[in-house]
Amino acid sequence: MGELERSSEAGSALERANSFAQQFPYFFASRWEYGISLDNAGRVEEAIDELVAALTLAPTEVLVWESAAVALEHGDYRSEAEFCSRYAQFLSSGTQG
Secondary structure, three states: OOHHHHHHHHHHHHHHHHHHHHOOOHHHHHHHHHHHHHHHOOHHHHHHHHHHHHHOOOOOOOHHHHHHHHHHHHHHHHHHHHHHHHHHHHHHHHHEE
């Protein structure tokens, strides 16, 4: 597969994720998926915004915290990424509350 085809597929995936997020703005998974797609497209600041929206809707979803950590790392927000990563570990350990 050539680079042009991969670019076209990535653009199409981003469009689908955006459409899903627009259609279901209060469903955390739509915002989460769009955030991941934005991060994969190199649009890190927008990705972080979408992932924060997903965290607002689902603050105990471990995978969203982990995705936020990845996007923050891509944006050179290392201390924030570390916080998200540690919080995801805390949530997955089952020790909350």
